Amino acid sequence: MLHMSQPAVSAHIKNLEDYFQGPLFDRTSQGVRLTKAGEVFYTHAQKILDLHDEMEQQLEIVFQRENNQIMIGASTTIGNVSLPCSIYLFKEQYPEVELCLNIANAEEVLRMVMADEVDIGVVEGDTESSSLKAFPVTSDELVLIVPPNHPAEGGVISLQEFLKQPLILREDGSGTKKILASALARHGYSVNQLNVFTEMTTIFAIKAAVEAGLGGSVVPRLAVRKEAYTGILKVLTIADMEMPLIFNIVYPNNRSLSTKTKLFIKFLTDPEESCLC
Numbered sequence: 659m660l661h662m663s664q665p666a667v668s669a670h671i672k673n674l675e676d677y678f679q680g681p682l683f684d685r686t687s688q689g690v691r692l693t694k695a696g697e698v699f700y701t702h703a704q705k706i707l708d709l710h711d712e713m714e715q716q717l718e719i720v721f722q723r724e725n726n727q728i729m730i731g732a733s734t735t736i737g738n739v740s741l742p743c744s745i746y747l748f749k750e751q752y753p754e755v756e757l758c759l760n761i762a763n764a765e766e767v768l769r770m771v772m773a774d775e776v777d778i779g780v781v782e783g784d785t786e787s788s789s790l791k792a793f794p795v796t797s798d799e800l801v802l803i804v805p806p807n808h809p810a811e812g813g814v815i816s817l818q819e820f821l822k823q824p825l826i827l828r829e830d831g832s833g834t835k836k837i838l839a840s841a842l843a844r845h846g847y848s849v850n851q852l853n854v855f856t857e858m859t860t861i862f863a864i865k866a867a868v869e870a871g872l873g874g875s876v877v878p879r880l881a882v883r884k885e886a887y888t889g890i891l892k893v894l895t896i897a898d899m900e901m902p903l904i905f906n907i908v909y910p911n912n913r914s915l916s917t918k919t920k921l922f923i924k925f926l927t928d929p930e931e932s933c934l935c
Contacts, residue, residue, distance in 0.1 A: 674699075727756045728919050731776035733833050735861050735881045736795075736905050737761035741780065748925050755918050763859070764833030771908055777919050779908045780926075782833035782878065792906040795926050796880075800837055800901035802894040803865070803882050804874040815894045817845060824855045824873035826864050833903070838876050841901045865891065878903060 660667070675682050682696035692700060732741050738761060745757050760770065764781040771779040771790070785792055802815060802823070815823070827849070828835045839849045855873045858864050864875045865882065869890055885891040907923055909915065915923075 725916050726754055726918055727758065728778070728916070728922055729758050729760070729776040730922075731760045731762065731767040731770040731779040733764040733767050733779075733781045733905075734761060734828070734859070735782065735834065735878045736780055738861055739881050740796075744926060748922060751925075752918065752921065755922075757922070763829065763831045764836070765831035768908070772910065774913075777909065777913075777915065778923065780905060781908060782903045782905050783837055784904075785906065785908050789911055790908045791911055792908045793923060793927055795905045795907055797902065797904050798878045798880050799895075800834060800841070800876050800903060801879045801882070802874050802876055802896060803868050803885070803891045804894060805868060805871045806889055806892050807871075808874070808892050808894075810892070810894050813894055814897050816897050817847075817899055820896045820899075821847065821851060822853055824853050826867050826873045826875045827852070827854050827857050828864070829857050829859050834877065837901055837903050841899050845899060876901070 662670075671682065678695065678699070680695050681693050682699055683690045684693055730741070730745075737759060741759060745759065749755065749757065760767075760776060762770070764783065767776075767779040767781050768785060768787070768790075770776045780795060782798075802820065804810065804823070810819070827838075835849065842848060842851075856867075858867065861877060861881050864877065865885060867873065868875050869885075879893065882891055882893060886893045907926065
């Protein structure tokens with residue numbers, strides 16, 4: 659059973675007896691039997707082997723769970739709007755996979771990625787880090803949302819009118835706010851020159867505040883598709899101020915991904931598989 663020769667087994671037994679400084683077997687003309695010390699050794703050896711088997715079984719369960727679990731960090735907009743639907747569709751194809759979604763602003767998601775708290779992150783904008791791999795998921799643009807009774811016509815507002823517009827913005831660390839700041843800087847302005855009424859951390863709170871007439875806000879277009887279609891909110895672009903953004907899947911260069919995580923990335927990025935809802 660051990661694929662060992664008889665002399666090799668005898669040598670192992672002798673090594674054990676030398677180590678414990680006493681015989682483990684009584685050797686007689688009728689064969690061998692355990693000494694009292696051998697019986698103690700045998701009892702504990704059985705426990706050790708049973709413990710080893712239990713360890714292997716538990717490790718198998720842990721590794722199987724890890725291989726079937728994907729921890730995802732996602733920035734607020736895409737995490738609240740698109741990814742839940744995509745996760746549902748992915749689960750239809752791979753029901754054995756457990757997907758856990760953590761939603762935060764882009765800066766916090768990148769921190770979670772670098773700290774190994776999540777397997778992958780999905781964020782808007784450039785990560786600006788050479789230690790991260792980034793795969794584009796989808797492209798979008800930032801737009802200005804205002805209440806439906808806003809006087810702007812033609813779906814466009816001038817930059818000067820935008821600067822006067824009462825605004826509800828995302829908090830510092832938001833990818834949306836960072837892209838807005840870059841667009842303003844190209845025109846010689848800063849976020850500090852905007853007429854900011856308040857800041858909010860969730861897209862749902864922002865949309866509710868705008869709908870209530872508290873001000874306007876700059877958000878990704880995909881976050882307000884339904885509201886634009888139903889007329890609950892008016893969507894405007896700012897003249898001569900393009901604000902494109904790309905959502906990327908990111909993870910560290912030195913991290914190896916599980917098979918299921920690779921499948922999920924392919925699901926989101928391959929047009930022939932599926933995409934964000």
